[in-house]
Amino acid sequence: MATLMDVARAAGVSKATASRALQRPELVAEPTRLRVLDAAQRLGFHPNAAARALTTGRTGLVGLVVPTLSNPFFAPLVMGAQQTAEKTDRHLLIAVSEYDPTREAELADRLAEQADGLIMVTPVGTDAALRERARRVPLILVDRQVGRLPAVVADTATGLAQLMDHLLDQGHRDIAYVSGPAGSWADGQRSAILRERAEQAKARLHVLGPMPPTFDAGIEAARTLPREATAVLAYNSYLTLGLLHGLAAAHRRVPEDVSLAAADDLSSLKSTTPSVTALDVPVEEVGALAVTRLIDLLAGHHVTVTSRLPSRPVLRASTAPPANR
Incomplete structure (x- = not known):
C-alpha cells in the first residue's frame, strides 16, 4: 500500500508539501498540487480521513440535506454533488428531511458534527433559522434565497x-x-x-x-x-x-x-x-455548483452570491392553441 512518503517521492516534493497538496490545496501552487494529485492517483494513495481531521481540522465530509429521495428530480442533483466532491477527495453524507422543518434542523445539526460544511436543498426552515445556522457552519442553500447567504438556484x-x-x-x-x-x-x-x-x-x-x-x-x-x-x-x-x-x-x-x-x-x-x-432544469449542474461554492467557503473565500442557472423550455405535443381560437 502506497504511503504519503511514496507520493512525495513520485511528485518530487517534500512529505510536508505532499500533505498540504492533499489536505490544504489552497496553500500549494497549482502545478505542484496537480503533480501531487497525479502521483497519488497513479500509486492508488488515499489519505486516512481520521489522520486528515487531526492534521487539518477537516474531515473531508460534505453534509447534504435533501427534502426527499422518492422524487427522481433530486437524483441528478445528488449525482452532480457527489462527482464534484470526489474530484477533491471529499465525500457526501446525505440526510432526508421529508419537508419537515423540525426534522430538517435535527438532521442538519447531526451532519454538522461530522461534516466540514452543509448544503441544504429547498430547506423549509425559517430565514432566521438558516441565518443562525450559517453563523455556526459553512452553509450553501439550494433553490432557496435568504438575504446574502450563498445560494445556488435553478431559475x-x-x-x-x-x-x-x-x-x-x-x-x-x-x-x-x-x-x-x-x-x-x-x-x-x-x-x-x-x-x-x-x-x-x-x-x-x-x-x-x-x-x-x-x-x-x-x-x-x-x-x-x-x-x-x-x-x-x-x-x-x-x-x-x-x-x-x-x-x-x-x-x-x-x-x-x-x-x-x-x-x-x-x-x-x-x-x-x-x-x-x-x-x-440543469439539476445535476446545480448539485455540482453547490459543492464548488461550499469548497470556496471552506477555503476562506467570502461567498455571498446567489448563482442562478437558467432553465430551458422544451416545447412538445401537449401544448396547442385553444379550441375556440
Whole structure:
C-alpha cells in the first residue's frame, strides 16, 4: 500500500508539501498540487480521513440535506454533488428531511458534527433559522434565497414565465397553475411571476393548491380544474403525470381540450401520449455548483452570491392553441 512518503517521492516534493497538496490545496501552487494529485492517483494513495481531521481540522465530509429521495428530480442533483466532491477527495453524507422543518434542523445539526460544511436543498426552515445556522457552519442553500447567504438556484421561475408566454402566444387566456407544497420558496417565486405575466396579458390565472408534489395530487387537481381553463402549468413532473391520468379519466383531451406543461422534465414526459412540454432544469449542474461554492467557503473565500442557472423550455405535443381560437 502506497504511503504519503511514496507520493512525495513520485511528485518530487517534500512529505510536508505532499500533505498540504492533499489536505490544504489552497496553500500549494497549482502545478505542484496537480503533480501531487497525479502521483497519488497513479500509486492508488488515499489519505486516512481520521489522520486528515487531526492534521487539518477537516474531515473531508460534505453534509447534504435533501427534502426527499422518492422524487427522481433530486437524483441528478445528488449525482452532480457527489462527482464534484470526489474530484477533491471529499465525500457526501446525505440526510432526508421529508419537508419537515423540525426534522430538517435535527438532521442538519447531526451532519454538522461530522461534516466540514452543509448544503441544504429547498430547506423549509425559517430565514432566521438558516441565518443562525450559517453563523455556526459553512452553509450553501439550494433553490432557496435568504438575504446574502450563498445560494445556488435553478431559475425555474423565469423558465415557467417563458412557458406562460408560450401559452399566451398560442391564445390561452384562462390558465391554471397547479402549485407545489406549502411553504415552498421556489413555488412562491413561480406563483408571483405567473400572476405578473397574467396581469400584463389581461389573462386569468387560476392557482390550485398548495399541493404535495405527487401523482395522486395531480389526479385530484384534474378533478378540481376549472372548466374554463384551457391550459395548465404544473409544479413538477409527478403532478403533471397525475394530471394526464386525471384529465383522461374526465374525458378532457390533451392538448385538444386542455394544454399541459410541467416545470421540470423527467425522462418519462418525453414518452407520454402526448409528449409533454416542460422545462429542462440543469439539476445535476446545480448539485455540482453547490459543492464548488461550499469548497470556496471552506477555503476562506467570502461567498455571498446567489448563482442562478437558467432553465430551458422544451416545447412538445401537449401544448396547442385553444379550441375556440
